Amino acid sequence: MLLPAAAIRKLRERFGYVEINKATKIESGTGRDQTSTKTSFAGYQKRVGKANVKKAMNAETSTIYRDELANIVFVKQGGKIALKNTPANWELIGKGRSAYVFKIIGEQRAIKVFYPPFEHLAMEEARNYEKAAGISFFPRLYEAGEGYLVMDFIRGKTFFDCLAEGVAITRDHVAQVDKALELARRAGLNPSDIHLHNLLLTETGAVRLIDIARFSQKKQCTQWQDLKRGYERHYGQYYFPKRVPKWLMRIVAYFYQLRKRLNGKQ
Ligand SMILES: Nc1ncnc2c1ncn2[C@@H]1O[C@H](COP(=O)(O)OP(=O)(O)O)[C@@H](O)[C@H]1O
Numbered sequence: 001m002l003l004p005a006a007a008i009r010k011l012r013e014r015f016g017y018v019e020i021n022k023a024t025k026i027e028s029g030t031g032r033d034q035t036s037t038k039t040s041f042a043g044y045q046k047r048v049g050k051a052n053v054k055k056a057m058n059a060e061t062s063t064i065y066r067d068e069l070a071n072i073v074f075v076k077q078g079g080k081i082a083l084k085n086t087p088a089n090w091e092l093i094g095k096g097r098s099a100y101v102f103k104i105i106g107e108q109r110a111i112k113v114f115y116p117p118f119e120h121l122a123m124e125e126a127r128n129y130e131k132a133a134g135i136s137f138f139p140r141l142y143e144a145g146e147g148y149l150v151m152d153f154i155r156g157k158t159f160f161d162c163l164a165e166g167v168a169i170t171r172d173h174v175a176q177v178d179k180a181l182e183l184a185r186r187a188g189l190n191p192s193d194i195h196l197h198n199l200l201l202t203e204t205g206a207v208r209l210i211d212i213a214r215f216s217q218k219k220q221c222t223q224w225q226d227l228k229r230g231y232e233r234h235y236g237q238y239y240f241p242k243r244v245p246k247w248l249m250r251i252v253a254y255f256y257q258l259r260k261r262l263n264g265k266q
């Protein structure tokens with residue numbers, strides 16, 4: 001079915017939201033300069049009201065990242081949670097449905113800071129990482145605290161970016177995910193929420209799994225089985241595009257989630 005140009009534009013607007021790198025750029029003018037951040041943020045705070053503003057952490061917690069964490073501020077913006085500043089020696093590398101993730105510059109570590117109301121997931125995810133400790137497919141956890149986790153930084157691309165950029169996802173990569181999930185199950189976890197943004201491929205072809213907060217849920221999750229079936233049926237076929245547009249992947253994900261929700265209600 002051919003969609004008219006106007007409909008395609010609408011879909012792009014709905015599903016093609018700002019990329020993280022562009023967002024970093026917008027923020028970096030203020031984010032890397034503490035003084036101007038404070039001034040401009042004060043004005044912003046006045047406009048949006050304090051009730052909408054939440055610090056990532058209260059200043060009493062003891063960690064070497066205390067100052068940075070205490071300076072992170074989240075603001076509610078049109079129903080979404082926006083990050084208002086990036087600490088000077090941190091680089092924003094990702095955002096998901098519960099957290100912003102930064103690379104600590106000069107270290108091979110990433111810090112995941114959960115925004116409200118998901119702060120409680122930090123401890124849940126930390127417990128899961130403890131169970132997965134020693135399994136090389138998962139990053140090592142160094143520290144966990146109120147609303148944040150410090151783990152290995154994985155230099156690589158998400159499967160989502162691989163598809164968008166035309167980087168091949170091979171049968172071996174898929175088999176590595178299967179192996180990681182099998183080992184996680186053996187460690188007493190229940191793998192859930194396995195989607196393209198939570199699978200990373202390194203430059204050496206190693207697969208890493210992140211975002212395992214939901215690995216302790218009771219419900220069985222079929223997301224990986226569904227993804228794998230899609231891969232086996234369509235990936236590499238003559239009609240499968242070399243690069244898949246991001247907005248198209250977001251539409252597919254949207255309808256997949258919608259169908260799951262509707263089936264769940266029946
Ligand atoms: N350890 C890490 N190393 C490199 N990138 C990461 C790491 N953890 C998260 N990311 C990036 O940040 C994004 C969001 O992280 P994630 O843990 O999935 O957050 P959420 O729970 O909000 O979905 C990921 O999709 C990935 O791009």
Ligand SMILES: [Mg+2]
Nearest residue numbers: 096197198211
């Ligand atoms: Mg995620």
